[in-house]
Amino acid sequence: MDKLDAMFFPKSLAIIGASNVPGKWGFLIINSILGKGYKGKIFPVNPKQEIILGLKAYPRLDAIPEDIDLAILIIPARLIPDALRDCIARDIHAAVIITSGFKEAGEVGAALEEEITEIARQGDLVFIGPNTMGIASEYNNLEAIPAPMGANQGGLGIISQSGNLGLQIMQWFAHKEIGLSFYSGTGNEALLKANDLLAYFGYRDEVTAIAMYIEGIENGREFKEIARQVTKKKPVIALKSGRSQRGSKAAQSHTGSMAGSFAVYSAMFKQTGIIQVRTPSELLNIAGAMAHLPVPRSNRVGIMSLGGGWGIIAADECEDAGLVLPKLPDDIIKDLDTHLPEYWNRSNPIDIVGESDPDMYIYIMEVLARWDEVDSIIALGIVGRSGYLQDFIECQEKIDGKLFSRELKLSLLKDQLKSERRVITEMARLQDQTNKPIIVVSLAEGGLSIEDTEYGRSLSLSTPEEAVNIIAHMVHYRAYLDHP
Numbered sequence: 181m182d183k184l185d186a187m188f189f190p191k192s193l194a195i196i197g198a199s200n201v202p203g204k205w206g207f208l209i210i211n212s213i214l215g216k217g218y219k220g221k222i223f224p225v226n227p228k229q230e231i232i233l234g235l236k237a238y239p240r241l242d243a244i245p246e247d248i249d250l251a252i253l254i255i256p257a258r259l260i261p262d263a264l265r266d267c268i269a270r271d272i273h274a275a276v277i278i279t280s281g282f283k284e285a286g287e288v289g290a291a292l293e294e295e296i297t298e299i300a301r302q303g304d305l306v307f308i309g310p311n312t313m314g315i316a317s318e319y320n321n322l323e324a325i326p327a328p329m330g331a332n333q334g335g336l337g338i339i340s341q342s343g344n345l346g347l348q349i350m351q352w353f354a355h356k357e358i359g360l361s362f363y364s365g366t367g368n369e370a371l372l373k374a375n376d377l378l379a380y381f382g383y384r385d386e387v388t389a390i391a392m393y394i395e396g397i398e399n400g401r402e403f404k405e406i407a408r409q410v411t412k413k414k415p416v417i418a419l420k421s422g423r424s425q426r427g428s429k430a431a432q433s434h435t436g437s438m439a440g441s442f443a444v445y446s447a448m449f450k451q452t453g454i455i456q457v458r459t460p461s462e463l464l465n466i467a468g469a470m471a472h473l474p475v476p477r478s479n480r481v482g483i484m485s486l487g488g489g490w491g492i493i494a495a496d497e498c499e500d501a502g503l504v505l506p507k508l509p510d511d512i513i514k515d516l517d518t519h520l521p522e523y524w525n526r527s528n529p530i531d532i533v534g535e536s537d538p539d540m541y542i543y544i545m546e547v548l549a550r551w552d553e554v555d556s557i558i559a560l561g562i563v564g565r566s567g568y569l570q571d572f573i574e575c576q577e578k579i580d581g582k583l584f585s586r587e588l589k590l591s592l593l594k595d596q597l598k599s600e601r602r603v604i605t606e607m608a609r610l611q612d613q614t615n616k617p618i619i620v621v622s623l624a625e626g627g628l629s630i631e632d633t634e635y636g637r638s639l640s641l642s643t644p645e646e647a648v649n650i651i652a653h654m655v656h657y658r659a660y661l662d663h664p
């Protein structure tokens with residue numbers, strides 16, 4: 181673990197192949213590191229340049245007068261063996277090899293990869309890669325990747341066997357303001373494997389959930405043992421590619437990984453408590469929820485819906501997913517009779533028949549959250565009306581020809597957003613007090629959205645099926661925890 185600490189929490193790093201030329205990898209990596217605000221010492225290494233992005237550059241690694249924790253290598257593949265020997269001579273024990281042109285490129289590259297792996301083993305050095313897009317450690321303000329993300333600190337760790345997909349997923353999480361802890365593109369996994377990163381992320385307290393993109397695992401038995409230990413403490417969500425014949429072949433040629441039988445992987449995930457998803461967007465939703473919401477105690481769900489249609493769809497989805505909607509007891513029906521119109525449906529899902537009173541929303545959510553017969557809640561259509569309000573204003577302007585003043589428009593929108601913010605905050609309070617996940621399905625488009633409140637984070641989505649899918653995966657994880 182000490183070597184991986186040096187990799188993700190280095191106090192100093194050398195960038196071998198750093199460059200002043202925009203667009204070159206040596207420029208992109210150092211640009212991201214500086215832009216993120218890494219506080220440690222940075223030593224660019226380039227024999228042809230004296231200053232790189234304002235930093236003193238060194239012609240060789242042995243010219244750097246201070247200790248170095250981490251080396252990042254961005255030089256041609258043929259130069260990597262000697263560069264690693266230089267690292268070992270400088271007592272550097274952790275490296276990230278960005279360079280491609282190894283086993284993914286054919287027999288010559290595969291032989292070169294074996295050579296650098298043996299050099300590292302003999303020199304007591306560990307490395308990620310080669311053929312990786314880098315790593316990130318948000319609690320160390322380090323983004324050694326080719327594109328700055330500006331992610332917030334949080335609990336989600338990401339491990340990806342594809343650099344391109346991994347960075348895109350990381351960007352999605354960052355833009356959705358899902359806090360991140362670590363990212364690692366594992367590349368060809370010549371030395372450090374996805375297994376090793378899973379064990380490390382599972383060990384670190386900063387990580388509350390782990391998202392993985394997997395093409396193939398070399399040592400399945402080791403992976404199973406590590407996964408069993410990690411999933412006892414925190415959820416692991418995996419997207420396994422290669423379920424089709426063509427996809428499997430593509431995975432093997434991508435990083436040289438052995439894809440193996442998709443069915444075997446699915447069985448292994450079930451045995452080890454890993455939550456399997458099928459698409460990147462599902463990975464985003466499930467991992468975002470698992471990183472921030474409590475895991476329900478059972479498969480019993482309470483639903484409140486602005487109108488009947490979405491409630492019916494959500495009920496259908498729940499039944500298909502093995503979730504149960506308990507019948508409302510007489511005492512709750514009598515209580516809600518005093519708050520809802522006489523013609524409400526008196527069942528779960530609770531149809532609030534288009535009412536727009538935020539106090540009523542909060543009251544019904546409190547009733548559901550305090551009800552012992554449900555352990556997760558879905559609220560449909562009670563936020564996200566600002567877009568409808570804007571459309572209404574535009575319609576009124578077309579009818580009477582009088583433009584609403586800018587001040588009036590802003591005032592109406594501000595009041596609407598303030599009301600919705602209050603509802604979201606109260607739901608977060610109930611979620612915190614009852615330890616039951618409450619997922620909001622918004623009228624607004626845009627997919628997953630996470631809001632910070634004084635009581636924790638609140639999650640909303642754009643469709644009922646997304647909310648049900650999240651709860652169903654959470655319930656399966658709870659079942660594993662209860663009966664591994």
